[in-house]
Structure formats: C-alpha cells, structure tokens
Amino acid sequence: MSLPEPRITYKAYAYKNGNSPIEIVTETIDLVKNPSGQGYIAPPGQILLKINYASLNPVDYKLYKIKPSFLSLINSKQGFGRDFAGQVLSIGQGTNTTVKVGDYAEGIYTPMVGKGSVAEYLLVDPKKSPITSKPANINVAEASAFPLVLGTALQMCSRGGIKFANSKVLVIGAGTSVGRYAVQLARNGGAKEVVTTNSARTSELIESLGATSQIDYRKNPNLLNPTLESVKTSGPFDYIIDCWGGSDLFPQINTILTKGGVYNTIVGDAPGTGLAALIGSVKSITRTIRSKLGLLGYTYELMLLDNTAGWIDEARDLVGEGHLKIFIDKIYPFTELNEAIEKLESGTAQGKIVLEVAKPTTSTSTSSGAGSVDGSSNNPFQ
Numbered sequence: 001m002s003l004p005e006p007r008i009t010y011k012a013y014a015y016k017n018g019n020s021p022i023e024i025v026t027e028t029i030d031l032v033k034n035p036s037g038q039g040y041i042a043p044p045g046q047i048l049l050k051i052n053y054a055s056l057n058p059v060d061y062k063l064y065k066i067k068p069s070f071l072s073l074i075n076s077k078q079g080f081g082r083d084f085a086g087q088v089l090s091i092g093q094g095t096n097t098t099v100k101v102g103d104y105a106e107g108i109y110t111p112m113v114g115k116g117s118v119a120e121y122l123l124v125d126p127k128k129s130p131i132t133s134k135p136a137n138i139n140v141a142e143a144s145a146f147p148l149v150l151g152t153a154l155q156m157c158s159r160g161g162i163k164f165a166n167s168k169v170l171v172i173g174a175g176t177s178v179g180r181y182a183v184q185l186a187r188n189g190g191a192k193e194v195v196t197t198n199s200a201r202t203s204e205l206i207e208s209l210g211a212t213s214q215i216d217y218r219k220n221p222n223l224l225n226p227t228l229e230s231v232k233t234s235g236p237f238d239y240i241i242d243c244w245g246g247s248d249l250f251p252q253i254n255t256i257l258t259k260g261g262v263y264n265t266i267v268g269d270a271p272g273t274g275l276a277a278l279i280g281s282v283k284s285i286t287r288t289i290r291s292k293l294g295l296l297g298y299t300y301e302l303m304l305l306d307n308t309a310g311w312i313d314e315a316r317d318l319v320g321e322g323h324l325k326i327f328i329d330k331i332y333p334f335t336e337l338n339e340a341i342e343k344l345e346s347g348t349a350q351g352k353i354v355l356e357v358a359k360p361t362t363s364t365s366t367s368s369g370a371g372s373v374d375g376s377s378n379n380p381f382q
C-alpha cells in the first residue's frame with residue numbers, strides 16, 4: 001500500500017520541560033518515495049502506525065517531572081507516552097518484522113528523547129522498539145494496555161533463575177498493573193504460596209488472580225512484622241517480586257528469604273520522584289552491585305525493562321492463549337491527557353489508564369475476549 005502524501009502532519013502531546021505544560025502540538029513524519037510505483041512509504045527499517053490507543057505508565061510522568069529546563073534548548077518538543085496500539089499503515093524497505101500492513105499491532109516506543117506514543121501517528125524501528133501483532137481475543141484498547149507492564153512482570157519473574165513451581169512468593173504491590181501480572185505468572189508457574197501486599201479495594205481481585213494470603217499495606221505501613229508472621233507460619237520466601245518499592249524487609253531479610261533466594265524490584269528502596277527516591281535508588285543500585293559480587297546471601301536486582309530481549313511475542317502469546325487477564329481502569333478521550341495523568345498520579349488506578357487517540361476503523365469489539373480484526377476492510381489513512 002502506498003500513501004498519497006510525502007509527509008504526514010498530525011497532532012501529538014509534547015512538553016518543553018518539567019515546568020511547562022504537556023500540550024497538543026503539531027508534528028510531522030517524512031515518508032520516502034515508493035520504489036515500486038507511485039506514492040510514499042515509511043522510511044527504510046521503520047514501521048508507520050496510525051495510533052488508536054496509548055496507555056500511560058508512571059515512568060511517562062516521572063520523565064516529564066525530571067526534564068530540566070536547559071534541555072528544552074536541545075529538544076523543545078518532547079513527546080509523551082511509551083505504550084501504543086494501532087494499525088500498521090506502511091513498512092519501510094528492509095524492515096525485519098513479523099507485523100504486516102493492515103495488522104493491528106501493539107508495542108513500546110522506546111526512544112527516550114524525541115517523540116512519544118500519545119500521538120496520531122508513530123514511526124517505530126522494530127530493532128529498538130518491541131512491536132507485535134494484536135492477539136485476536138482482545139480489542140485494540142486492551143492491546144495498548146499490556147506491553148510495558150507485562151514485559152516488566154515477565155522479566156521480574158524470570159531474572160535470577162526464578163522457577164515458581166512449589167515455591168513461596170511475596171508480591172509487593174500486587175494491585176499495581178505490573179503486580180497483577182506477577183501474581184498471575186506465579187500462580188500459572190505453580191507457586192504453592194503467593195503472599196501479596198495490596199489494599200482492601202483489590203483484595204477480592206488479587207485473590208482471584210492467585211494470592212493465597214494478603215497483607216493490607218494500609219493497615220500495615222511497615223511490612224516487616226506481617227511478613228515475619230508469614231515466615232513463622234509457613235517458612236521463608238523463595239522469591240520476592242517488588243512492584244511498589246520500599247526497604248521495610250531489609251533489617252531481617254536473611255530470615256525472610258531462603259538462602260539463595262531472589263529479590264527483584266523495579267522501584268528500589270523508595271517510590272516517588274523526589275530526593276528520597278533518588279537516595280533509595282542509590283541504595284538499591286549499591287545492593288544490586290553487592291549481589292553481583294556475591295556479597296549477599298541472596299540475589300537482589302533493581303531492574304529496568306530490557307527492551308531488546310525479544311519478550312514481546314511471548315507476552316502476546318500468553319495473552320492470546322487466554323492465560324492472563326488485562327486490566328484497564330479507564331479509557332480517556334485524546335483531549336483529556338491531563339485528567340488521565342491526574343488519575344495515574346493518584347496511585348489508585350485499578351489497572352491501566354488508556355488514551356483513545358482514534359477509534360479503530362475496522363470492526364473491532366470493545367469488550368474483552370470478543371475482539372476480531374482482519375485489518376483489510378477500510379482505508380486506515382484517514
């Protein structure tokens with residue numbers, strides 16, 4: 001398929017720095033001549049998508065908050081958002097990808113500087129940004145809601161040689177979007193006990209996902225005592241999957257974790273964005289280094305999602321085979337990014353916050369489990 005114009009002009013959200021608003025701006029994407037005839041296609045090695053949905057992650061806001069003013073001299077239009085789902089309009093020459101023109105696809109836009117996924121169009125280099133076709137059993141909004149958080153959970157639940165069968169697992173922050181997948185992965189992997197920290201509002205849900213017992217973090221602002229209670233009752237934990245952050249357990253970590261156990265965290269010793277979070281990160285990085293040097297009796301890692309690890313097809317298949325549930329808190333209209341961010345920042349979202357950039361043009365179900373798209377019936381370039 002060729003596109004009629006050499007350049008696409010479209011709307012996207014962007015900001016100058018952490019003190020300026022995130023607002024709708026005009027962006028452009030330059031295409032190249034179609035070598036096989038008239039019209040234009042995506043540049044070599046790139047996939048052009050029309051975005052339907054973009055889901056937000058706390059990291060989007062954290063990156064916005066920490067962008068210092070002087071960097072706006074170099075880059076005055078920093079795009080917002082990582083997760084996306086949309087329709088493939090064009091694939092540049094020599095692009096190594098499994099997606100096809102007309103497919104609905106989802107993924108993570110990874111370049112930290114430049115554009116973002118909350119945009120009407122996006123050019124994606126599949127060597128740098130994981131992208132895969134949409135499973136048939138979910139709709140396009142749901143497709144935007146799993147890449148970053150499920151990818152993170154998959155990596156947290158495997159690094160350090162984790163094998164869940166017959167293990168005892170603690171999932172800290174089970175109510176977070178990442179934590180919900182961690183609980184499901186532990187259950188699917190055959191863990192014999194899955195203890196979680198979450199609040200009462202997610203209690204029933206987290207139990208249905210596989211938690212065998214729960215610690216209410218609101219009633220227990222320090223997790224140490226209830227965790228030690230669990231150790232007293234049924235022995236130490238093999239694995240700790242920390243999706244919220246904190247350092248409560250370290251004073252007695254050698255009692256809480258089995259020798260050779262694994263503690264994987266994606267946040268570190270202190271959640272948030274301020275000085276405390278920075279100090280917490282330094283402590284966590286130091287602990288990660290000490291673990292790698294073999295100086296701890298357990299394996300500890302402060303992890304970042306590895307975008308190059310080729311996990312997105314595994315994530316897609318797990319969703320497509322119906323092994324994992326996807327959670328969306330709310331879908332906001334494109335014009336309501338600031339309201340969506342407010343909800344994200346409240347720490348109360350029950351699953352993903354999703355922005356609807358444009359409704360899909362082909363017949364796509366809006367309810368989970370019934371989506372079916374052939375991607376061939378309409379012109380997506382509209």
Ligand SMILES: NC(=O)c1ccc[n+]([C@@H]2O[C@H](COP(=O)([O-])OP(=O)(O)OC[C@H]3O[C@@H](n4cnc5c(N)ncnc54)[C@H](OP(=O)(O)O)[C@@H]3O)[C@@H](O)[C@H]2O)c1
Pocket residue numbers: 057058059148149152172173174175176177178179197198199200201202217243244265266267271272303304305344347348349350351352
């Ligand atoms: N390092 C990485 O690569 C990476 C990747 C992804 C995410 N992250 C980080 O991981 C964290 C979670 O991200 P997310 O998108 O999954 O979060 P999210 O979906 O926005 O989390 C919202 C949930 O957080 C829970 N929560 C609030 N306060 C809590 C507390 N004190 N203890 C435990 N849970 C609490 C609430 O659960 P209840 O409903 O049970 O109250 C709420 O539903 C963020 O800090 C994010 O930046 C890091």
